[in-house]
Amino acid sequence: MVKEIEKAGIPIVQMANLIPVAKTVGSNKMVPTISIPYPLGDPDTPKEEQWKVRYHRVGVALDALTMDVKEQTVFNVSV
Secondary structure (H helix, E strand, O other): OHHHHHHOOOOOOEEEOOHHHHHHOOOOEEEEOOOOOOOOOOOOOOHHHHHHHHHHHHHHHHHHHOOOOOOOEEOOOOO
């Protein structure tokens, strides 16, 4: 699906916890997430910490949308 969206000229960033799978399906821009049931957070952490993690990773994804990449790229999410 990612490749088809890109073919239509729409930039896309895939946020995924299984980066090897995202690479296999041909995603060009990938942002790692945390886990399958909670991709952008951990319900066992305080809400403020969850918000910071979500805000940061979505920010990384939005920045990735503006970048021109020539090959598959996994964007760094470390703070």
